[in-house]
Every structure is written in C-alpha cells, then in structure tokens.
Amino acid sequence: xxxxxxxxxxxxxxxxxxxxxxxxxxxxxxxxxxxxxxxxxxxxxxxxxxxxxxxxxxxxxxxxxxxxxxxxxxxxxxxxxxxxxxxxxxxxxxxxxxxxxxxxxxxxxxxxxxxxxxxxxxxxxxxxxxxxxxxxxxxxxxxxxxxxxxxxxxxxxxxxxxxxxxxxxxxxxxxxxxxxxxxxxxxxxxxxxxxxxxxxxxxxxxxxxxxxxxxxxxxxxxxxxxxxxxxxxxxxxxxxxxxxxxxxxxxxxxxxxxxxxxxxxxxxxxxxxxxxxxxxxxxxxxxxxxxxxxxxxxxxxxxxxxxxxxxxxxxxxxxxxxxxxxxxxxxxxxxxxxxxxxxxxxxxxxxxxxxxxxxxxxxxxxx
Amino acid sequence: xxxxxxxxxxxxxxxxxxxxxxxxxxxxxxxxxxxxxxxxxxxxxxxxxxxxxxxxxxxxxxxxxxxxxxxxxxxxxxxxxxxxxxxxxxxxxxxxxxxxxxxxxxxxxxxxxxxxxxxxxxxxxxxxxxxxxxxxxxxxxxxxxxxxxxxxxxxxxxxxxxxxxxxxxxxxxxxxxxxxxxxxxxxxxxxxxxxxxxxxxxxxxxxxxxxxxxxxxxxxxxxxxxxxxxxxxxxxxxxxxxxxxxxxxxxxxxxxxxxxxxxxxxxxxxxxxxxxxxxxxxxxxxxxxxxxxxxxxxxxxxxxxxxxxxxxxxxxxxxxxxxxxxxxxxxxxxxxxxxxxxxxxxxxxxxxxxxxxxxxxxxxxxx
Numbered sequence: 001x002x003x004x005x006x007x008x009x010x011x012x013x014x015x016x017x018x019x020x021x022x023x024x025x026x027x028x029x030x031x032x033x034x035x036x037x038x039x040x041x042x043x044x045x046x047x048x049x050x051x052x053x054x055x056x057x058x059x060x061x062x063x064x065x066x067x068x069x070x071x072x073x074x075x076x077x078x079x080x081x082x083x084x085x086x087x088x089x090x091x092x093x094x095x096x097x098x099x100x101x102x103x104x105x106x107x108x109x110x111x112x113x114x115x116x117x118x119x120x121x122x123x124x125x126x127x128x129x130x131x132x133x134x135x136x137x138x139x140x141x142x143x144x145x146x147x148x149x150x151x152x153x154x155x156x157x158x159x160x161x162x163x164x165x166x167x168x169x170x171x172x173x174x175x176x177x178x179x180x181x182x183x184x185x186x187x188x189x190x191x192x193x194x195x196x197x198x199x200x201x202x203x204x205x206x207x208x209x210x211x212x213x214x215x216x217x218x219x220x221x222x223x224x225x226x227x228x229x230x231x232x233x234x235x236x237x238x239x240x241x242x243x244x245x246x247x248x249x250x251x252x253x254x255x256x257x258x259x260x261x262x263x264x265x266x267x268x269x270x271x272x273x274x275x276x277x278x279x280x281x282x283x284x285x286x287x288x289x290x291x292x293x294x295x296x297x298x299x300x301x302x303x304x305x306x307x308x309x310x311x312x313x314x315x316x317x318x319x320x321x322x323x324x325x326x327x328x329x330x331x332x333x334x335x336x337x338x339x340x341x342x343x344x345x346x347x348x349x350x351x352x353x354x355x356x357x358x359x360x361x362x363x364x365x366x367x
Numbered sequence: 368x369x370x371x372x373x374x375x376x377x378x379x380x381x382x383x384x385x386x387x388x389x390x391x392x393x394x395x396x397x398x399x400x401x402x403x404x405x406x407x408x409x410x411x412x413x414x415x416x417x418x419x420x421x422x423x424x425x426x427x428x429x430x431x432x433x434x435x436x437x438x439x440x441x442x443x444x445x446x447x448x449x450x451x452x453x454x455x456x457x458x459x460x461x462x463x464x465x466x467x468x469x470x471x472x473x474x475x476x477x478x479x480x481x482x483x484x485x486x487x488x489x490x491x492x493x494x495x496x497x498x499x500x501x502x503x504x505x506x507x508x509x510x511x512x513x514x515x516x517x518x519x520x521x522x523x524x525x526x527x528x529x530x531x532x533x534x535x536x537x538x539x540x541x542x543x544x545x546x547x548x549x550x551x552x553x554x555x556x557x558x559x560x561x562x563x564x565x566x567x568x569x570x571x572x573x574x575x576x577x578x579x580x581x582x583x584x585x586x587x588x589x590x591x592x593x594x595x596x597x598x599x600x601x602x603x604x605x606x607x608x609x610x611x612x613x614x615x616x617x618x619x620x621x622x623x624x625x626x627x628x629x630x631x632x633x634x635x636x637x638x639x640x641x642x643x644x645x646x647x648x649x650x651x652x653x654x655x656x657x658x659x660x661x662x663x664x665x666x667x668x669x670x671x672x673x674x675x676x677x678x679x680x681x682x683x684x685x686x687x688x689x690x691x692x693x694x695x696x697x698x699x700x701x702x703x704x705x706x707x708x709x710x711x712x713x714x715x716x717x718x719x720x721x722x723x724x725x726x727x728x729x730x731x732x733x734x
Binding site: 160162164167169171307308315317321326327328329331332335337344345349356357358 | 526527528533536671684696707708713715730
C-alpha cells in the first residue's frame with residue numbers, strides 16, 4: 001500500500017465520528033503501520049475531551065506488542081502540540097520514538113506546530129495534503145481561521161429566484177422530498193438554525209429536526225429579534241417553544257439587562273452598528289456556546305445582510321419548477337444596494353442533486 | 368424481435384433527418400418486416416416535398432422482391448391519408464395489400480385519419496404509443512395543435528434569477544462553454560431567434576450560429592421593433608446586418624405600408640392589442656414562413672410578455688455561479704403584475720446538465 005492508501009484508510013476512520021460529538025474539534029483518523037506494511041493500530045477522534053486518534057492508534061499498536069521504533073504513523077491532521085483537554089500528541093509520538101509520521105492536512109490553529117516540534121525531535125515528517133481530508137474539516141478550519149461558525153445559507157426558490165410571493169407566502173415552493181432533505185441532512189449537520197423573529201412569527205415554524213420513522217430531534221435556534229417580540233405573551237404559543245431538554249432558543253437583541261423566565265431561552269445582547277448587529281460579536285458568542293456550524297433559514301433581507309457581511313460560506317439552493325412573474329415577489333437576496341455585474345458575488349459550484357423535480361445546487365461563496 | 372423493437376428501429380431511422388430539411392413536416396421512420404421477422408425495407412423522411420418514410424421502406428422491400436401481402440409495416444407516425452406535396456401513404460399500403468400496420472404515434476393533424484382509412488380497407492392496425500416517438504415530434508405537434516411555432520425561452524441567470532445588472536450589463540453571466548452550447552444546440556435547432564430592437568441595439572449581438580472550426584451560419588431573426596428603430600440609418604452598422612444569403616431579419620411593427628430597401632429585411636405588420644402585439648397573428652405569419660421553432664433570446668419584459676401570452680413551451684435556463692445582490696437588477700421575467708404562489712407558472716422538470724460551473728436546467732411550461 002502507498003502512503004495515500006494509508007491516509008485514505010485514516011480518512012475513512014476519521015469521518016466515522018459524529019460531528020456534533022466532537023465539536024469544536026476536527027475529524028481526525030490515524031493508523032500505525034509496521035515495517036512490513038501491516039496496519040497494527042487504528043483510531044479516530046470520537047468525543048470531545050476524550051482520546052485523540054493518534055493516542056488510540058498508538059495504544060492499539062502497543063496492545064499488539066508492536067515495536068513502535070520501526071513504525072510509521074499516518075494521521076489525517078497535523079498532531080496537536082499544545083495541551084488542551086488532553087496532553088499533546090507530539091509528546092506521545094516522541095516518547096515512543098516513532099520515526100516516521102505522514103500527515104494529510106495541516107492544523108490552521110496557530111497554537112499547533114506539530115510538524116515543527118516533531119522535526120525538532122528527529123521525527124521524519126511527510127506532509128501530503130489530500131483535498132478531501134482538508135474538506136472534511138471545513139467547519140473546523142473556518143472556526144479556526146475566521147474565528148466564527150461556518151454559515152450555510154439554504155433557500156428554496158422558484159426558477160427565477162423568488163422565495164415567496166408578495167404576500168410572503170412560500171408554501172410550498174419546494175417539494176416534500178426536498179423539505180425532508182433539509183431535515184435529514186442540512187438541519188442534522190447544523191448546530192443551530194439562524195432566522196429572524198419575523199420569519200418565526202410569519203411561518204409559525206417549529207425549526208426542529210423531523211425525519212420519518214424517527215423521534216423528533218431538538219435543534220438550537222438563533223433568532224434576530226431586536227425588539228424581543230418573541231418574549232411577548234401573545235407569541236408564547238409559537239411552535240418554536242416546543243419542550244426542549246438540551247437545546248436553546250437564543251434571542252439576539254441590542255437590549256441589555258433583560259432576563260426571561262422562559263425555559264431554554266437565552267438572550268444574547270449584541271450592540272448595533274449602522275443599523276445592523278455587530279456580527280463579529282455574535283460569532284464569538286456562538287463559538288463560545290460550541291455552535292460551530294449554522295444553517296441560515298430566513299427571508300431575503302437577512303440573507304442579504306449575512307452575505308454583505310461576508311458571513312455566508314456556502315449557499316444551498318433548491319431550484320423548483322415554478323416561475324413567479326411578479327417583480328415585487330420576494331427575492332432570495334433582498335438588498336437595497338446596487339451591484340454591477342463586475343461586483344457580483346462570485347460562487348464556486350460544488351454539486352447538484354436532483355430531488356424529484358427540484359434541483360439542489362450547492363455553491364461555495366468566494367469572498 | 369418484438370413490435371417495440373421494430374418501432375425503436377423506425378424511431379432511430381426517423382431521427383436521422385435534419386429537422387430543418389423536413390420542416391414543416393414531422394420526423395417519420397418506417398420498417399417493413401417479413402413473415403419470418405426479417406427487416407426487408409427501411410426508410411425515413413429526409414426532405415420536405417420528397418418521399419415519405421413509408422414509401423421508401425415499401426419500395427426497398429419491393430426491390431428485394433418481397434411479397435408485401437405477408438409483411439408488417441412499422442411506422443413511427445400514423446400514415447398520411449391526404450394529398451399534400453405527395454400522394455397519401457394509406458393508398459400505397461392498401462394498394463400493396465400490406466395486412467398489418469403498427470404505429471408509434473398519432474398525427475394530430477385533423478386532415479389525417481390514416482388509422483380509420485386503413486381499418487376501413489381491412490388492414491389490421493395496432494397503435495402502440497411510444498413516448499419518445501411522440502416527443503421527437505414535439506415541434507410538429509405544437510405547430511399542428513396550437514397553430515403556432517414552438518417557442519423555447521433561453522436565459523442565462525445568476526443563481527438568484529437576474530439576467531443583467533441595473534445598467535443592463537449581462538456580460539458575462541454564463542461561461543464560454545455555455546455560450547457555445549447555445550450556438551451548437553439551441554440556435555442550431557431553431558428556425559429563428561426572437562428578440563427586441565432594444566436588445567439588438569444594446570448588445571450589438573450578431574445572433575447567428577458560431578461553432579468552433581465551422582463556418583458561421585446564418586439564422587433568421589425576428590425583432591419586435593414597433594418604431595422600426597433598426598431601419599434608422601444610425602443603426603445600420605449593427606452586427607445583425609451581416610451579409611445574408613438565405614436568412615431574413617423580420618421586423619415586427621404595427622406600422623403598415625412600410626417598405627425597406629435593406630437586403631433580406633422583411634417587415635411583418637401586426638396590430639397592437641392592449642399595448643401588445645397580437646401574437647395570434649404573428650404565429651400565423653411565422654408558420655407561413657416555415658418558421659416552426661423559435662428561440663426567444665430577449666430581456667425580462669419580452670420574456671414575461673411571451674409567458675403571459677402562453678407562448679412559451681420550454682424554458683432553458685443556465686444557472687450561473689454568481690449572485691447579484693440588487694433588487695433592481697433585471698429579472699428573468701420582468702412583470703408589473705402581481706402573482707400569488709398559487710397562480711405561479713408551473714413547470715415540468717425535463718433535465719439538467721452541468722456545463723463547467725453552470726447548470727443548464729430544461730423545463731416544460733404547464734399551461
């Protein structure tokens with residue numbers, strides 16, 4: 001087997017993890033390979049605060065009585081060199097005198113300098129950047145580099161880009177199968193949905209995760225609600241106030257010092273800047289709550305505001321077989337600014353998927 | 368071989384024809400099969416005014432010395448029973464005492480009653496409607512049933528449904544490969560492009576067919592030009608006035624009695640109705656000129672007007688990796704009316720095609 005094949009095995013291990021169980025950590029897989037090419041230890045990071053992939057793989061190899069001094073360690077991510085909830089993996093590698101380490105992606109965290117430290121201790125390190133390994137940790141990389149959650153913006157549009165008619169009615173642009181896809185994949189992957197009080201009140205949406213033949217699952221909800229409309233008594237019957245055991249509703253407002261007795265409702269106070277919330281501060285508040293990936297499900301105005309603030313990483317659009325011939329129907333991005341073709345937001349096409357007669361297009365935003 | 372297989376063979380023959388050579392006729396293929404299942408004659412309609420498929424297949428069978436009295440004729444379309452440019456095919460079938468005829472689609476032309484006439488003469492007729500055979504003659508069927516050309520509306524849009532920025536600039540939303548596709552497939556399939564004087568003047572477009580490594584080809588152009596702006600001297604340098612040998616520019620206006628000395632420019636006078644051209648009259652004028660399939664390449668207003676008038680059969684949309692965050696950027700359909708979700712134009716998804724980072728979506732309009 002080649003180095004790429006061992007890294008591929010480590011990649012397949014890495015992605016077995018439940019992303020929500022490891023937050024805010026990255027996916028990592030590791031394999032220890034003996035002199036004669038046999039895999040003698042395997043592991044992947046499974047739970048935040050518990051063993052790293054390297055530790056598991058090395059311990060498995062030791063359990064087999066392997067002489068680590070002649071082995072190679074393949075690990076999908078640069079080993080950590082700092083003490084977090086667990087001690088640095090570089091120490092373990094050095095301690096067991098593993099002579100060769102092959103790495104599939106670098107850690108963007110500036111506290112991590114695993115490659116340098118290993119080399120300083122005489123370990124031969126090969127860095128083989130594998131794009132699919134880097135992509136697996138997209139959320140982690142965005143969290144580390146941009147110091148904010150990864151934001152995915154989801155809409156269902158008519159062929160001509162409308163998300164609702166001029167009365168605000170959006171039921172239903174997309175088909176049932178597409179709506180199921182949102183629950184099963186997009187909401188399931190997210191740590192929270194971001195929306196506005198207006199959308200919540202207008203649509204009376206539950207915003208949880210409903211998958212056929214499975215119990216309903218809770219999901220955190222971040223609501224831009226400057227005037228705290230959702231705290232008003234007449235709105236307490238809204239579907240988002242279902243009984244929550246572990247998830248929260250985060251109401252984002254610029255008001256300060258407000259408390260609420262509503263269970264599982266938390267108020268995040270953020271100052272306004274030029275009529276908009278200071279998103280830098282919101283990003284920090286969300287990461288502090290271990291919200292690393294956010295699904296934006298909102299109206300055209302919030303979509304445009306987030307895009308303007310360069311706080312959208314990917315755009316997932318269900319393009320549905322319908323045309324709304326109405327210039328005042330609601331646009332996917334409702335912006336009062338003007339933008340020339342040369343200044344248009346550029347996207348990178350990722351993939352398309354046919355769902356009945358809808359097409360789901362996934363794009364990455366090029367900021 | 369089963370009846371379906373022989374019809375499939377006839378279908379493959381039928382679609383060998385160049386659609387522009389047979390206009391306004393349908394694609395037709397025919398095979399004569401002997402008692403022992405052998406194909407003894409084949410033919411397809413190749414040129415308007417020349418032999419029909421049945422005639423070719425029967426004559427080929429006769430050339431082989433086949434006894435037609437024991438054969439079956441498989442033909443993709445109900446044989447004609449009226450005298451057009453050639454005598455009725457039903458006569459030939461009856462004359463040669465072919466006992467069995469299997470038909471893959473019915474002729475929507477009310478003058479054609481081939482099945483009835485054959486049966487009256489003791490021919491056993493099986494009608495096996497094959498959807499792909501019906502679809503092959505989509506243009507012919509629309510021409511016959513709706514008494515108008517088939518209209519295909521093509522646009523290149525940003526992900527959010529804009530065809531140009533607020534200055535009218537649309538260069539370039541779609542990529543080069545998509546633009547090549549328009550020439551090689553969409554324009555090549557059309558008998559004419561329909562556009563407006565405004566688009567012609569703004570874009571200075573040539574609107575011919577340019578395919579790599581091939582000489583440029585002419586294409587008829589229909590221009591909505593109420594005020595005959597294109598006849599004004601200052602506009603004579605526009606690219607559409609390239610030297611034409613066989614194609615025409617048709618200027619559509621409500622002015623009457625206007626003549627022009629410009630070569631290959633024809634004026635179609637059509638009255639206005641409620642501020643719009645009477646399209647019923649335009650349809651007739653176009654069919655009279657053997658324009659059976661039209662590609663609409665225009666701005667949002669003409670797109671909306673044609674859709675409103677139920678004069679769009681298919682919508683081909685290149686969805687491109689860009690977002691124009693501007694509410695006054697130009698919509699694919701620019702309509703001053705209001706339309707609720709329930710009244711939205713319904714489409715049937717036909718197919719999608721990835722072209723670089725663009726996606727071409729094809730939809731049929733459900734009127």
